[in-house]
Each structure stands twice: as C-alpha cells, then as structure tokens.
Amino acid sequence: MHEDRVHSPGSTNVGVTERWVGGLGGGLLIAYGLARPSWPRWLAVGSGACLVYRSLRGHCELYGLLGVDTADRSASATTFAVVTINRPAAEIYGYLKNPERIRGALGAVTEVNRTGVSSFTVEEGAHGKAPARWQVEVTAERANEFVAWHVTSEGKPGHAGQLTLRNAPGNQGTEVEVQLQQEGVASPAGILADKAAGLGWRTKVTRALQRLKQLVEAGETADTAGQSAGVRSVLGRVLSPDR
Amino acid sequence: MKAICWQGIHKVGVETVPDPHLINPHDIILKVLATTICGSDLHLYDGYIPFMETGDIIGHEFMGEVAEAGPAVKKLAAGDRVVVASVIGCGECYYCRRDLWSLCDNSNPNAHLAEKLWGYSPCGIFGYSHLVGGYAGSHAEYVRVPFADQGARKLPDGITNEQALFISDAFPTGFMAADLCGLQGGEVVAVWGAGAVGLFAIKSAYLLGAERVIAIDRYPERLAMAANRFGAQTLDYTKVDVQTALRELTGGRGPDACIDAVGMEAHHPGIEGAYDRIKQTFRLETERPHVLREAILSCRKGGTLSIIGVYGGLADKIPLGALMNKGLQLRSGQMHAQRYLDRLIDYVASGEVDPSVMVTHRMALDEAGHAYKMFKHKEGGCLRVVFEPFGRR
Numbered sequence: 001m002h003e004d005r006v007h008s009p010g011s012t013n014v015g016v017t018e019r020w021v022g023g024l025g026g027g028l029l030i031a032y033g034l035a036r037p038s039w040p041r042w043l044a045v046g047s048g049a050c051l052v053y054r055s056l057r058g059h060c061e062l063y064g065l066l067g068v069d070t071a072d073r074s075a076s077a078t079t080f081a082v083v084t085i086n087r088p089a090a091e092i093y094g095y096l097k098n099p100e101r102i103r104g105a106l107g108a109v110t111e112v113n114r115t116g117v118s119s120f121t122v123e124e125g126a127h128g129k130a131p132a133r134w135q136v137e138v139t140a141e142r143a144n145e146f147v148a149w150h151v152t153s154e155g156k157p158g159h160a161g162q163l164t165l166r167n168a169p170g171n172q173g174t175e176v177e178v179q180l181q182q183e184g185v186a187s188p189a190g191i192l193a194d195k196a197a198g199l200g201w202r203t204k205v206t207r208a209l210q211r212l213k214q215l216v217e218a219g220e221t222a223d224t225a226g227q228s229a230g231v232r233s234v235l236g237r238v239l240s241p242d243r
Numbered sequence: 244m245k246a247i248c249w250q251g252i253h254k255v256g257v258e259t260v261p262d263p264h265l266i267n268p269h270d271i272i273l274k275v276l277a278t279t280i281c282g283s284d285l286h287l288y289d290g291y292i293p294f295m296e297t298g299d300i301i302g303h304e305f306m307g308e309v310a311e312a313g314p315a316v317k318k319l320a321a322g323d324r325v326v327v328a329s330v331i332g333c334g335e336c337y338y339c340r341r342d343l344w345s346l347c348d349n350s351n352p353n354a355h356l357a358e359k360l361w362g363y364s365p366c367g368i369f370g371y372s373h374l375v376g377g378y379a380g381s382h383a384e385y386v387r388v389p390f391a392d393q394g395a396r397k398l399p400d401g402i403t404n405e406q407a408l409f410i411s412d413a414f415p416t417g418f419m420a421a422d423l424c425g426l427q428g429g430e431v432v433a434v435w436g437a438g439a440v441g442l443f444a445i446k447s448a449y450l451l452g453a454e455r456v457i458a459i460d461r462y463p464e465r466l467a468m469a470a471n472r473f474g475a476q477t478l479d480y481t482k483v484d485v486q487t488a489l490r491e492l493t494g495g496r497g498p499d500a501c502i503d504a505v506g507m508e509a510h511h512p513g514i515e516g517a518y519d520r521i522k523q524t525f526r527l528e529t530e531r532p533h534v535l536r537e538a539i540l541s542c543r544k545g546g547t548l549s550i551i552g553v554y555g556g557l558a559d560k561i562p563l564g565a566l567m568n569k570g571l572q573l574r575s576g577q578m579h580a581q582r583y584l585d586r587l588i589d590y591v592a593s594g595e596v597d598p599s600v601m602v603t604h605r606m607a608l609d610e611a612g613h614a615y616k617m618f619k620h621k622e623g624g625c626l627r628v629v630f631e632p633f634g635r636r
Contacts, residue, residue: 086337086348173337207355214349218333218390219315220267222352222367227266227379227387230248230258230298 012058015070019055026051079201082177083209089144089165089174105212246300246383247611252290263387268315271391277404278305278381283553294373302382303329303369304412325395328580329412331367334393345577351376384632409598416578417443420551423574424500428452435534436504437465439601445473464624489541497543506552509533529556550575604628
C-alpha cells in the first residue's frame with residue numbers, strides 16, 4: 001500500500017507567514033541561547049537553528065509525516081492513496097456497484113442505502129454518539145475506469161472524491177487510486193486532532209483501500225478482534241494496535 | 244482452555260483463556276495435538292521482537308485435529324488430522340499466487356505497523372507479535388486458523404503427530420534455506436546453526452543435490468547429530484576459526500553456498516560478540532549479526548548466501564564491501580510453507596525423512612516456564628520440546 005500527498009515529499013509545506021514567524025523566532029532563540037552562560041543554552045541554540053532551517057527550506061518533516069500542509073491552504077486537504085488489487089478492473093468495478101460491499105470496505109460505516117439512481121446515504125457509527133449521516137451523489141462515472149462523487153453532511157465540511165481504475169503494468173492486477181478534495185479549510189490543529197484520534201483522512205482512505213483489496217481478493221478482511229488472549233496489562237490495553 | 248501466554252521478557256505462563264471461535268468464513272478451529280517451541284520463539288522470550296503484549300498466546304509450529312470449520316472452508320472438515328503452516332496466506336493475492344506465501348498482502352491485520360518498520364508488510368504469523376498480525380498462537384488447547392484451506396494439509400495415516408509437527412515450520416524453513424541456494428548438484432554447503440532448522444537444512448541440501456554439507460555450532464550433542472544422523476562434517480566455532488577452517492575444508496575455494504540458520508541472536512566468544520551484545524542490549528542495533536558477517540566472508544566468490552534465521556531490524560558492521568566485490572548472491576525470507584507442504588509430507592510418508600528425531604523432551608502446557616528456560620539454555624541436550632495439550636496419541 002502506498003500513500004502520499006499530492007505534493008512531493010520534499011516540497012514546500014510551510015506557509016509564508018509561518019516561515020517568517022519561525023525564522024524570526026528561531027533567530028531570537030539563537031541569540032538568547034548564545035547570551036546564556038549555562039549548558040541549556042545549546043538547547044535554545046539548537047532549537048532556534050532548527051526553526052531557522054525549517055523556515056529557510058519551507059519544508060517541515062513533521063508536517064510531512066502528519067500530512068499537514070500550511071503552504072497552500074486550498075490544497076491542504078487533498079488526500080491521495082493507491083493500492084494494486086490482483087483482479088481485473090471490471091471485477092473491482094462490479095464489486096463497487098454493490099452498496100453492501102462498499103459498506104464492508106468502509107469499516108466504521110454501518111449502513112449504505114441507495115436513495116436514487118446515483119445517490120446514497122451513508123451512516124457512520126460512533127462510539128456512544130449519534131451516528132453521522134452523509135449524502136453521497138455520484139457525479140460522473142465510466143464503467144471499469146472511474147467513479148467520481150460528492151459528499152455533503154449537515155454541519156460538516158464535505159468532500160469531492162474520485163476512484164480511478166488502471167491496469168497495472170504487465171496486466172498484473174489493477175491499480176486503484178483514490179483522490180479526495182476536502183471542502184473548507186482544515187486547520188493544522190484540526191488535522192493533528194484527527195491524527196491523534198486515528199481518524200485522519202489519509203489513514204481512513206488507506207485503510208479503506210486495504211479492506212477493499214482484502215475483500216475483493218480474499219473474500220474477507222484479516223481480523224483478530226475478539227480472539228483468545230490471556231490477562232492484558234492496563235498499558236497494553238490502551239496501546240494495543242489492533243484493539 | 245489452557246494457553247501459554249507471554250507475560251514479559253523471560254516470563255511465560257499458562258493461563259485460562261476463552262476458547263477461540265470462528266471469526267471469518269475461511270477459518271477453522273483446530274484442536275492442538277502437538278506444538279513445539281521454535282528457536283525463533285526465543286526472540287519473543289528474550290524481548291527482541293517489538294509489539295508483544297502481555298497476554299499474547301505464543302507458538303506457531305503445530306498440528307492437530309479440525310474441531311470446527313467455517314462456512315467457506317472447502318477442503319477440510321471436523322475430525323481431519325492436519326498440519327498447519329506457521330505463516331498465514333490468503334491464496335489469492337499477487338504474492339500467494341506466485342507461491343510467495345510469507346509475503347501475503349492480505350493476512351496481516353496490522354500491516355500498517357510493519358509498513359512503518361519495513362516499507363511493506365509480510366504475512367500474518369501465528370503467535371508472533373502484533374507486528375505480524377497479533378494472531379493467537381498454538382501453545383494452547385485450541386487455535387483459530389485463518390485461510391485454513393490454504394495453510395492446513397490433511398495427513399496420511401502413516402505419519403505420526405510428532406513427524407507431522409515439524410512440517411509446520413522447521414522442516415519447510417530448512418528446506419527453503421537449501422532451496423534458496425539454487426543447488427544444481429555437487430555443491431559444498433555450509434550451515435550455521437545445528438538446531439532443528441539447521442539440521443533440516445542439512446538434510447534438505449543433500450536431498451537437493453549437495454555433495455558435502457558442513458555444520459557449524461558449539462553444542463556437542465547437536466554437532467554429533469549433524470554428523471551421525473545427517474551426514475554433515477562439523478565445526479565447533481569455539482574451537483576453530485570458522486573462516487579458516489571452511490577455507491581448508493573446501494580446497495581454498497570456500498563453500499558454494501552458506502546458510503544462516505541462526506539469525507539475530509548469534510553467539511560469538513570474542514570481542515565481536517561482546518560488541519554486538521552491548522549494542523543489542525542498549526538497542527543501538529537489534530541484531531547480533533556475527534553469523535551473517537562470517538558467512539559473507541567465508542562464502543566462495545560468486546556464491547550464494549541463504550538467510551533463513553530471523554532478523555528484525557537493524558544490524559551493524561555488515562561487510563558490504565565483501566558482499567559486493569565477491570559478487571555474492573543474497574537470498575532470504577520467512578519460509579513459504581504452503582509451497583513445500585505437500586512435498587515434505589511425501590518425504591516423511593515415504594520414510595526418507597523422519598522429523599521426529601528432533602524431539603528430545605515432551606511436556607504438558609503447565610510446564611511452559613521450565614520448558615522455555617530449558618530450551619533457551621539447551622539444558623539436558625534439549626533440541627526441541629513438544630507440548631501435547633491432550634496427551635500422547
């Protein structure tokens with residue numbers, strides 16, 4: 001599974017204002033550090049140097065890892081993920097035409113109901129909260145090649161998306177690519193909050209594609225939920241990656 | 244049911260846990276008739292494999308009887324006696340269809356963790372950390388087996404449980420180690436490590452055409468077994484310089500192929516061993532790769548290295564210059580058990596190989612703590628411990 005931003009990994013992802021503030025702040029930290037007699041001075045000098053470097057370069061590695069981009073606010077919420085499924089495009093396209101199967105791939109989604117020729121409602125379960133409902137309108141599609149859609153939800157930013165099917169080189173399966181363009185500006189703080197909750201768009205899309213691949217290829221998703229285990233530690237229960 | 248659970252570094256114990264149940268349509272529930280501690284289980288015991296959690300049921304080498312089959316299982320039914328591959332493959336992805344089962348795309352539910360560490364994820368493995376799926380292992384009375392039609396094989400009546408047991412992991416691992424050497428006939432093969440996997444590698448190298456096999460270890464009983472039962476020449480690395488000895492034993496040319504059946508916890512009595520142990524203790528490297536270094540330096544020019552011992556992360560001071568300038572071919576991987584199961588069952592059924600000679604100790608699940616300690620320290624000539632949760636059959 002490959003996932004990445006539309007921007008290349010080393011490209012600018014820090015906004016102009018943030019670069020100015022960071023650069024000036026970094027310079028002040030360096031000056032402060034050099035003026036101090038004690039050893040922690042080097043911590044301030046090092047931190048300041050990092051900020052100056054980040055500002056001059058315009059690229060933040062942490063932002064890159066988290067998928068945050070403050071350089072181009074309109075593009076900051078573009079998500080891209082791709083997976084190769086070891087089946088012909090027609091089989092995958094046929095699979096996606098079935099709402100029940102889409103539900104299987106979308107994990108947290110509890111219901112998908114067709115409301116028109118090209119429209120659906122999607123209900124997403126939430127622990128202890130009222131489920132979120134989304135209206136999905138298929139805006140364009142070509143059999144075995146692509147499906148484009150638009151999603152709206154009351155009180156939440158919507159998104160436009162496209163799933164493209166391409167023959168993999170040597171006809172060794174089909175490359176399934178998803179691009180989402182979120183509407184409205186997602187703040188870095190908001191993206192970080194999503195990340196912390198494991199709900200980032202990239203994570204969601206990537207996991208959904210992985211589930212789709214498992215369902216199409218193997219007929220089921222790999223799962224260990226509810227299996228036998230001995231006594232877990234408290235820390236283990238919190239940190240366990242598959243629970 | 245009773246199960247052996249990982250409870251921390253150097254701590255395993257028997258706990259009463261809920262019985263497993265079918266989760267997916269291709270699952271079976273297996274009544275475990277025999278399961279053994281593999282050398283790679285010691286990496287969990289010693290705390291070198293990340294993403295272990297207290298309460299994890301360990302064990303990945305096993306055989307048993309089908310207790311219940313999911314609705315999509317076609318080839319198996321309740322009551323069938325089967326051996327199960329330790330690696331889990333879906334049978335349908337790009338890799339499984341190319342017989343590269345341990346690279347299965349679809350059997351690791353925690354693939355995202357492995358991708359962070361290794362770029363791409365290998366398959367899921369029973370009882371071998373959440374990094375490779377977090378599947379409950381086989382040191383238990385019952386175990387859930389996903390994609391059972393792909394990974395489990397019915398056993399003919401002539402094969403005993405103890406003979407079948409090692410077809411789950413050690414035998415295919417040793418066999419693949421030899422297979423990766425690309426033997427054409429007449430080669431000299433050196434095998435580091437004369438545990439069960441190493442011994443199976445020796446036998447397999449001969450089956451695949453090697454003319455001479457040289458086994459390297461330090462335990463007299465293992466070297467004796469390699470020599471007497473499997474026809475290998477032997478070297479005790481605490482008594483000879485291995486590189487020099489191999490050169491002398493091969494007419495100055497070096498072995499055509501070198502098999503590393505040791506992996507991340509190699510012992511070495513000298514400074515190099517101390518260096519690795521210190522770095523590994525402080526997690527400055529995750530491996531003690533002495534065997535890998537020695538194999539690279541010992542192998543003849545243009546030879547093949549077959550790495551089948553388990554490595555997990557990062558190693559230091561690997562002689563890449565020798566690897567490159569000698570034109571060595573490097574082949575490796577977790578074994579693709581499903582590729583070899585039928586062939587290995589035939590070898591055992593025909594009497595050509597008797598894997599049960601590996602069994603030195605038989606114990607109940609309740610003796611887990613003692614069994615792991617004894618296996619780790621090779622006490623009492625321990626080569627393999629077998630647990631029989633329901634007693635001898």
